[in-house]
Amino acid sequence: MDIDGFSKTGLRNLKTPCFIISEQALKRNLEILAAVQKDAGCRILLAQKAFSYYPLYKEIKKHLYGVCASGLNEARLGHEEFGREVHVHAPAFSDEDFTQILKYATHIVFNSVSQLQRFRPAALKKKIKIGLRLNPETSVAGEKFGIYDPCCPASRLGITAGNLIGNLTGISGLHFHALCEQGVDPLIKVLNAFEKKFSHIIQNISWINFGGGHHITSDNYDRKTLSGLIKAFKKKYPGIREVYLEPGEAVVMNTAVMAISVLDIIKNGRRRIAVTDTSVEAHILDVLLTRHEKIPYIPEIIGAGRPGKFKYNYLLGGISCAAGDIIGEYSFPEPLYCGQKLILNDMAYYTMVKFTMFNGVNLPRIYHLGSNGKCKTVWNPGYAEYKKNLF
Numbered sequence: 001m002d003i004d005g006f007s008k009t010g011l012r013n014l015k016t017p018c019f020i021i022s023e024q025a026l027k028r029n030l031e032i033l034a035a036v037q038k039d040a041g042c043r044i045l046l047a048q049k050a051f052s053y054y055p056l057y058k059e060i061k062k063h064l065y066g067v068c069a070s071g072l073n074e075a076r077l078g079h080e081e082f083g084r085e086v087h088v089h090a091p092a093f094s095d096e097d098f099t100q101i102l103k104y105a106t107h108i109v110f111n112s113v114s115q116l117q118r119f120r121p122a123a124l125k126k127k128i129k130i131g132l133r134l135n136p137e138t139s140v141a142g143e144k145f146g147i148y149d150p151c152c153p154a155s156r157l158g159i160t161a162g163n164l165i166g167n168l169t170g171i172s173g174l175h176f177h178a179l180c181e182q183g184v185d186p187l188i189k190v191l192n193a194f195e196k197k198f199s200h201i202i203q204n205i206s207w208i209n210f211g212g213g214h215h216i217t218s219d220n221y222d223r224k225t226l227s228g229l230i231k232a233f234k235k236k237y238p239g240i241r242e243v244y245l246e247p248g249e250a251v252v253m254n255t256a257v258m259a260i261s262v263l264d265i266i267k268n269g270r271r272r273i274a275v276t277d278t279s280v281e282a283h284i285l286d287v288l289l290t291r292h293e294k295i296p297y298i299p300e301i302i303g304a305g306r307p308g309k310f311k312y313n314y315l316l317g318g319i320s321c322a323a324g325d326i327i328g329e330y331s332f333p334e335p336l337y338c339g340q341k342l343i344l345n346d347m348a349y350y351t352m353v354k355f356t357m358f359n360g361v362n363l364p365r366i367y368h369l370g371s372n373g374k375c376k377t378v379w380n381p382g383y384a385e386y387k388k389n390l391f
Contacts, residue, residue: 018365025255030063040227050248054081079104131173138193145180177211209244256348279318298328320359
């Protein structure tokens with residue numbers, strides 16, 4: 001997100017913590033995705049698990065074909081607010097949820113042969129397109145995304161070739177997912193492995209989903225190669241009418257920032273600690289989830305650097321009572337002060353969908369940044385949301 005354009009919004013007047021979403025940046029991403037769809041002859045879906053902020057669906061659905069959902073609630077949200085194709089996949093469905101999902105889904109992807117056999121009659125009766133999620137057993141996520149690797153050993157996600165046994169009648173599509181914020185080269189590797197294991201099934205389907213994790217709107221993404229790959233795949237398998245991609249981050253990458261404020265500055269030994277008005281457990285959960293990974297997620301703060309890059313080092317802490325409520329350690333060119341606002345960059349995906357109100361910490365406000373450089377308040381949560389969240 002262009003910080004120069006963002007600075008025109010009058011940051012000092014915004015109440016923190018808050019998210020600021022740039023409508024212009026979102027349109028840029030959507031235009032890129034629409035161009036890829038046209039060139040490659042594919043269909044792109046919004047992965048709601050990454051971004052479910054439905055007030056923007058009106059704009060997104062002008063460009064994308066639909067949404068993918070990970071269960072009943074996301075399926076209903078996609079049906080009601082997006083209104084195009086709704087692809088549903090989950091590690092498993094309960095009888096109760098599946099009965100409701102049938103009202104909203106256009107495509108259902110099963111994670112096991114047993115689930116396929118259990119729910120196939122009901123899905124086919126509703127004329128819903130059904131598919132299987134297959135596991136290519138080819139891990140490309142790397143150290144940075146180890147916790148999110150769907151093809152890791154003993155993964156519960158997708159049917160391996162050795163377990164693809166039983167009555168598979170009724171399926172019209174296949175699905176695989178292996179990427180995590182990556183370019184086209186890992187996709188080529190995974191697709192080659194997928195074909196080697198499952199080419200005999202690919203011959204008999206009419207649609208396939210290449211999953212998510214495609215960083216299509218990144219400046220260095222090779223979109224030309226992606227288009228060529230999809231075209232060649234469809235030519236090789238003429239029975240396949242549709243190839244789907246379901247990115248989440250690529251839809252909203254670089255479209256939002258999070259502004260927080262320094263409330264206090266304290267010392268413990270030689271460490272300077274800046275206490276802020278956010279909380280990693282309530283607002284930036286991936287910081288906690290990846291803390292013990294080899295490459296943990298630490299949000300980028302505009303104007304700051306890693307420890308030692310600049311003169312003044314600070315440990316940034318949150319407002320909750322959890323001892324581990326620490327965003328990370330940063331350095332700054334000038335000393336921090338109480339009331340100072342800090343801007344966390346690229347915060348739209350996998351943040352807003354994971355909000356909690358742990359410890360009574362308030363949810364962030366949400367502002368829309370229009371093309372005129374002005375911010376509009378669209379959500380101002382408070383006690384009512386906290387109390388409703390409890391029961």
